Amino acid sequence: xxxxxxxxxxxxxxxxxxxxxxxxxxxxxxxxxxxxxxxxxxxxxxxxxxxxxxxxxxxxxxxxxxxxxxxxxxxxxxxxxxxxxxxxxxxxxxxxxxxxxxxxxxxxxxxxxxxxxxxxxxxxxxxxxxxxxxxxxxxxxxxxxxxxxxxxxxxxxxxxxxxxxxxxxxxxxxxxxxxxxxxxxxxxxxxxxxxxxxxxxxxxxxxxxxxxxxxxxxxxxxxxxxxxxxxxxxxxxxxxx
Ligand code: ADE
Numbered sequence: 205x206x207x208x209x210x211x212x213x214x215x216x217x218x219x220x221x222x223x224x225x226x227x228x229x230x231x232x233x234x235x236x237x238x239x240x241x242x243x244x245x246x247x248x249x250x251x252x253x254x255x256x257x258x259x260x261x262x263x264x265x266x267x268x269x270x271x272x273x274x275x276x277x278x279x280x281x282x283x284x285x286x287x288x289x290x291x292x293x294x295x296x297x298x299x300x301x302x303x304x305x306x307x308x309x310x311x312x313x314x315x316x317x318x319x320x321x322x323x324x325x326x327x328x329x330x331x332x333x334x335x336x337x338x339x340x341x342x343x344x345x346x347x348x349x350x351x352x353x354x355x356x357x358x359x360x361x362x363x364x365x366x367x368x369x370x371x372x373x374x375x376x377x378x379x380x381x382x383x384x385x386x387x388x389x390x391x392x393x394x395x396x397x398x399x400x401x402x403x404x405x406x407x408x409x410x411x412x413x414x415x416x417x418x419x420x421x422x423x424x425x426x427x428x429x430x431x432x433x434x435x436x437x438x439x440x441x442x443x444x445x
Contacts, residue, residue, distance in 0.1 A: 207237045207359055208310035209352055212276045214255065214317050216241035218345045228356045236361050247275035256318050265319035273314065273325045280312050287331050289314045289321065290344030294333035302354040313351065315344030377430040379419045381411040
C-alpha cells in the first residue's frame, strides 16, 4: 500500500502542483505515494455552501466553520494517519517530524484560509498544528506542499540509497557543506584544492569542518543542539560555582 496524503482545502487545483514534477512526480506515477485533494466546500450543507463566518469577538477576516471542517475530516478516511493543521501558530516543522510522518501510513493535511479555523474543531479532532516557518502565508496550501515534498523524498524507492543514508548520517544536525563542480577556476575563483586532491579522508574531514563552521556562523541554535547531542543525552551543563 502506498503512503497516502489527503489534503482538505478550498483550492484542490493547487495539488499536486509542483509535486507532480521531478522526483515527487515520478514517485506519484510509480504509486509510491498517493494523493487526494478534497474540496472543503463540498461539505457545507446550506444552499450557499458557506464555509466561513465572522470572528466571535470581532476583528478582521473570516474564520472557517467548525461543522464544515469537521464534516470534511469525517469524509477524509483518516484511519491511522496523523491529522495535521498547517498554521503559523503550529510547532515548527523539523526533519525529525518529517521522518515521523514518513514512518506512518500517510498524513491528512488541513489547509486554512482566511484568519484560520475555529479552534474547537482543531481540539475536538486532536489535530497536530504545524508551521513551516516564522512568516505568514496567505493559506496553508504552500505549507502543505512543503511538508509533503520533505516527506516524499524520504519514502523508500524515491531517492537513491546513497542520498538517504547520507541524510541520516554525519550531516544530521548540521547544515550541509558547500558544493563545487568544474571548472577548477571560474572567474578567478578556485575550487578548494582539497576537493581536487583525490584524498578521500581529507575531503571528508574538510566537509565536516565546513558543515560545523557554517552551522556555528549561521545557526547558533542548531549548533548548540548539535554540541549537546555530542556530549550525550545524560550530560548536564556544569553546575554554577
Ligand atoms: N499558513 C499560513 N502561514 C503558515 C505557515 N507559516 N506555516 C504553516 N501554515 C501556514
